[in-house]
Amino acid sequence: MVRTMKVATRSLDLARRVAARVTDPELPMLTLADLGVLREVDVVGERHVVVDITPTYTGCPAMATMRDDLVRTLGEAGFDRVEVRVVLDPPWSTDWITPQGRAALAAAGIAPPGPAPSHAGPIPLTLSPTARLVRCPCCDSTRTDLVSEFGATACKAIYRCTSCLEPFEHVKAI
Amino acid sequence: MTDPTIDLHDVDSEHDSAYAGLQVNDSHWAFGTSFEDPLAGVDTTVPDDVDAAVLGRYAMALGDDALVLSQRISEWCSRAPDLEDDIALANVALDLLGQARLLLARAAKADPSLAPVLPEGSPVPPEDALAYFRDAHELLNVRLVEAADEDFADAVVRILLFSVWRLEVWQRLVASRDAVLAAVAAKGVKELTYHRDYAARWFVTLALGTTESRGRLEAALLRAWPLWPELWAAHPIDVAASRQGVGVDPSTVRESAEEVLDRVLATAEVARPEVPGLAAVAGRTGRDGLHTEALSRMLAEMQSVARAHPEGAW
Structure with a gap:
C-alpha cells in the first residue's frame, strides 16, 4: 500500500515535471507553466494523465499545438493515455506569467x-x-x-x- | 502501478535548429487531429430549469455575429493601409473567430438539433457544420456585420459600433447562469476592449486627419448607421435568453453604450447621423434570418470548400 502510494506520488511528480517542461509553440523561450496556461496536471490511473490548459486568447491557434505537444511529450515519458482538457474559467491573465517566465521573455x-x-x-x-x-x-x-x-x-x-x-x-x- | 520511464531529452536543443522539429516526429504537425472539440473538458451541462433550445438559439445568434464579422474583417488580410493595421485587423478577426467557435460549439451542445445533418461518417464537428452548412436564411447574425467593406473607414466604423455594443452586453453576460457563456464572455470582454479602443482611435484619427480622411469616415458612418438600432432591439431570442438568466436583452443596456459612442463622436467632432434605421422586412431582421444580399455572396465563398467535401478531414 505504502509502496503503491509512493509510486503514485512519483508518477504524479514526473507527470507534472514533464508537462511543465513543454514550451509554448509561439513563445518557445517560455514553458506552458511559466506562461500560466498549464492549470493542473493529475495522474488518474496507470499511465493516464489529465492535463488542464487555458487559452491565452479565445481564438489562440496555438491551443491545438499545445495539446499535441503535451500528448507527445507525456507519451514519450511513458504516459500512454493523456487527456487534455480546456479550462475557460477563470480567464487567463498575464499576471499568471511567472517571474522566470518574465525573465525569459526579457532575455529573448x-x-x-x-x-x-x-x-x-x-x-x-x-x-x-x-x-x-x-x-x-x-x-x-x-x-x-x-x-x-x-x-x-x-x-x-x-x-x-x-x-x-x-x-x-x-x-x-x- | 508501473513507473513510467523518463526520457529527459533536452527540450532547449530542439529550438537551436529550425529543422530539428521536422525530424522528431510527424505527430508534431498533426494540427487539430482528434482535438476537434473546442469545449473538450468544459462542463457543458445546461442548468435544470433552463430551456436548452432557448440557450442554443441565443448562443448561435451570438456566434453568428462573430463568425460573419470575423470573415469580413479577415478579407482585409494583405489589403490594409499598412502592415501594422493588416496585423491588427487579422488579430481582431482571429479573436472573433475564437468566440464564434466556442459559441457555435456551445449552441450545438445545448441543442444538437441546431446543427445541420451531414452524411454518416462525416468527421465535421458540430460547430463547423453550423458555420459551413447553413444557408443565409438560417444564420441569426445582426445585419451590421454582413456587408463587404468598401473602404478602411468602413472597417473602423463597423468594428467600433459592433464592439461598443458587444462589450456593453458581454459585461453583463459574465453573470450568465450558463457557465460556458459566462466564461466566454469573461474572456471576450478583455478582447473586445482592445477592439473597441483600436477602432475608436482610428475613428478619431481619420476624423481629425485630412479633408479626404474625414469625408471618407463620415461616408462610412452614414453607410453603417442605419444598422445601429437593430443591435439594440429587444428581439425574442435575446429576451427569452434574458428571462432564463442565461442571456442579456440589449435594449436594457443601450444607454451606457450610447454614452461611450457619444464620447468618441465628440472627440472626433463628428455629429450623429440623422438617418433612420434599416427597416425590418415583414417584421423580420437579422436575428430572424432576414439578411441583405451581401451575406449569401459571402457565405458562397466562405463555405464552398467545406461544402464540396462534407466528408473531408482537415
Whole structure:
C-alpha cells in the first residue's frame, strides 16, 4: 500500500515535471507553466494523465499545438493515455506569467507585461495610446513608443525604443 | 502501478535548429487531429430549469455575429493601409473567430438539433457544420456585420459600433447562469476592449486627419448607421435568453453604450447621423434570418470548400 502510494506520488511528480517542461509553440523561450496556461496536471490511473490548459486568447491557434505537444511529450515519458482538457474559467491573465517566465521573455527581447487592468465596473474608453511604462528589452530605456496594439500573435503589441531605435515586442497585460 | 520511464531529452536543443522539429516526429504537425472539440473538458451541462433550445438559439445568434464579422474583417488580410493595421485587423478577426467557435460549439451542445445533418461518417464537428452548412436564411447574425467593406473607414466604423455594443452586453453576460457563456464572455470582454479602443482611435484619427480622411469616415458612418438600432432591439431570442438568466436583452443596456459612442463622436467632432434605421422586412431582421444580399455572396465563398467535401478531414 505504502509502496503503491509512493509510486503514485512519483508518477504524479514526473507527470507534472514533464508537462511543465513543454514550451509554448509561439513563445518557445517560455514553458506552458511559466506562461500560466498549464492549470493542473493529475495522474488518474496507470499511465493516464489529465492535463488542464487555458487559452491565452479565445481564438489562440496555438491551443491545438499545445495539446499535441503535451500528448507527445507525456507519451514519450511513458504516459500512454493523456487527456487534455480546456479550462475557460477563470480567464487567463498575464499576471499568471511567472517571474522566470518574465525573465525569459526579457532575455529573448520581448518586454514582459505590467500588471493586468482590473475589469471591475464599466470599462473605460481609451482614446489615446495606452500610456504604460514599457522598458526596452535591448537597452533598458523607458523612452519607448507604442507602434501597434496588435503584434504577430494575439498576445503581443509592437513597440519601438527611441533611445536605441530597436523595434521590439511587448506582451500586453490582460 | 508501473513507473513510467523518463526520457529527459533536452527540450532547449530542439529550438537551436529550425529543422530539428521536422525530424522528431510527424505527430508534431498533426494540427487539430482528434482535438476537434473546442469545449473538450468544459462542463457543458445546461442548468435544470433552463430551456436548452432557448440557450442554443441565443448562443448561435451570438456566434453568428462573430463568425460573419470575423470573415469580413479577415478579407482585409494583405489589403490594409499598412502592415501594422493588416496585423491588427487579422488579430481582431482571429479573436472573433475564437468566440464564434466556442459559441457555435456551445449552441450545438445545448441543442444538437441546431446543427445541420451531414452524411454518416462525416468527421465535421458540430460547430463547423453550423458555420459551413447553413444557408443565409438560417444564420441569426445582426445585419451590421454582413456587408463587404468598401473602404478602411468602413472597417473602423463597423468594428467600433459592433464592439461598443458587444462589450456593453458581454459585461453583463459574465453573470450568465450558463457557465460556458459566462466564461466566454469573461474572456471576450478583455478582447473586445482592445477592439473597441483600436477602432475608436482610428475613428478619431481619420476624423481629425485630412479633408479626404474625414469625408471618407463620415461616408462610412452614414453607410453603417442605419444598422445601429437593430443591435439594440429587444428581439425574442435575446429576451427569452434574458428571462432564463442565461442571456442579456440589449435594449436594457443601450444607454451606457450610447454614452461611450457619444464620447468618441465628440472627440472626433463628428455629429450623429440623422438617418433612420434599416427597416425590418415583414417584421423580420437579422436575428430572424432576414439578411441583405451581401451575406449569401459571402457565405458562397466562405463555405464552398467545406461544402464540396462534407466528408473531408482537415
